[in-house]
Amino acid sequence: MATLTTPLSEIYGIGPKFLDRLEKLGIKTAGDLLRHFPFRYDDFSQICKIAELKAGQQATIQGTITDVSSRRSWQRRMFLVEAFISDETGDIRAIWFNQPYLKNVLREGKLVSLAGKVVVSKNKFYLSNPVYEVLNNEDEISQTKHTGRLVPIYPETKGLTSKGIRYLVQPIIRDLEKIPEILPISALQKNNLPEINSAIRWIHFPESPKEAQAAKKRFAFEDLFCLQLSNIRQRLKLNAEKAVPVPTDMEWLKETLRGLPFELTISQKQSLWDILQDLQKPHPMNRLLQGDVGSGKTIVAALAALTAAKENKQSVFMAPTEILANQHYQTFIKFFPGFKKGLAIVTASEAKVFYGDGLEAKIKKSELLKEIASGKIKLIIGTHALIQKNIVFNDLVFVVIDEQHRFGVKQRAKLLKINKLVPHFLSMSATPIPRTLTLTIFGDLNLSTITELPKNRKAIITKIVAPANRDKAYAFIRDQVQKGRQVFVICPRIEIPSLEDQEKAGLSWRNQAFQNLEIKAVKEEYEKLNIKIFPDLEVAMLHGKMKAEEKELIMKQFKNGEIDVLVSTSVVEVGVDVPNAAIMMIEGAERFGLAQLYQFRGRVGRGGHQSFCFLFTDSSAQSTNQRLQSVVEAKNGLELAEKDLEIRGPGEFLGQNQAGIPDLAMKAVQNPDLVKTSRQAALEIIEKDPELNAHPLLKEKLEKFSKDIHLE
Ligand code: ADP
């Protein structure tokens, strides 16, 4: 008898051609196949007597073939197979188009089950292209798989139809050894979920929609449960690790805060407090600091790093681009001009050290590495690429990562390899993560949120611009530029095609064609603005395929005011602080997620000028307008993120390939109740059995799970 781990190649009746195709879907064992779930069902459950059929009805009939013929239709040049089927109440004609082989399958005298729509022609009923299933004997009437029931429809691949998959799945389910349960029985009972064997049967071949529903819920629960269990275990593991505690000198801190040119907002203070508390613990911090663009995350992290430096410990500050690394370096010098413990910036192009009181020196990278290793430099700012290099630290206790959802397990491992002690980790992100996602997918993180913008900020005036008002908007923008302001233009987002479409176009599509399309869009927009609309202004463009140095140069020029209008794709440059940029213009606004639009808007409104955001859209659909209107009215990004999660699903927050998170879980994270109950179950089991010794199967599954999920 087959078990879940039996390779499909050892199962009778699956040919090499099928094995190949299945492997393309990542399906190698019986267990894999059984976990290839249908995404919907065709309802052919209504089995009717032929005499009772009604026009237009979806139905299944079962009877004997009394006659089969085939012919070419001379009108439409199609090949027709025609059969008459009769049961004890009457007979009906069925027609299939362009499936000539059917005349060899549907032989006279055979018992068949047909499902499809009842069509009327010349006052007579017939079935057009019905799904057919030949039955070998009366017993099989109750075991149909393609008709007479809820019929599963699967994600398909070339040459592997749902029908084909049903053929494979049904005998495996029938002949499989009893599957051992991996979920705790108590959790199943408490949440009224079916055990695994029923659930597998029900999800593939449900007797009722209720069964399908219950099975789906169970598997969603299972995924969420594993996800959260994996997070909780990750967190426990981190808590068991040792880190250097960094105390806070409160007097010193108060004085430092008094030295700032502004007062921290309430949530900046709260977040700083969270971080400093974490730093005092002998276990590594793993915290995400989230806050809208411009909410002032940098100063909070800088103050924490300064606290570590006060204790003569090293910190690292990592940014996604050189420009941002530079910005942080400048910010630090501006706010803490008297910092004398060595502040270095190291990027691909340069290395510099600031020694306090205006003293700054360029330095060879090899020299810098030595100074870092000896501990002479306490604060190192650089790009993410920094940690790819083998920097040896002297006493690294604190790592800050800017503009990343969180610090990946892999990156952490890398830093650990270089340095024996586990540093405290803080990541910062302007993309707010909805609460349900922070609970499940990012559950091993502690969270601090900056909820308000610094006072003195003027609200950004946001307008939805219909095509008729385009010229007016351009005139307004020109006027603003003439007053000395600068403009960001975001090009329409190019939708990454579905995996299915990518497959059709060949799999290299993603890298090649996507980037090309995107660059084409930017170039077109750039040329339009540069030549037609604003020939008198300085226009420049930025896109993902430009070399890092080119990008840096353009950003530098924009920051220096040498460029009036900067056209860019949605993917480049986050978090850049250009106070003089007062206009954000977004083309094809309807194509973006709400949270993303909100983020774009946050790039302006940082200086003292009144700022504007224009959402250009050609769509006049009311739903579009409503969505965009919620950006106009939005008070904070988190609200929009929650809305995005509702409308567009979690892909928006996790990237296109969904980082290895199972489909059902992806959908299930939108169900707060299921998130809550699965979390409860995960906590319960960990409390009783932290090592999962009584649940070896679960433990095994989790290990595989953690390997598959690669969130960064
Ligand atoms: P983000 O959270 O997007 O990284 P930044 O840290 O770049 O934001 O801060 C944006 C700007 O706001 C910076 O110029 C910073 O100096 C300023 N800022 C930060 N906190 C305050 C505050 N409490 N009051 C006034 N300005 C502040």
Ligand code: MG
């Ligand atoms: Mg920032």
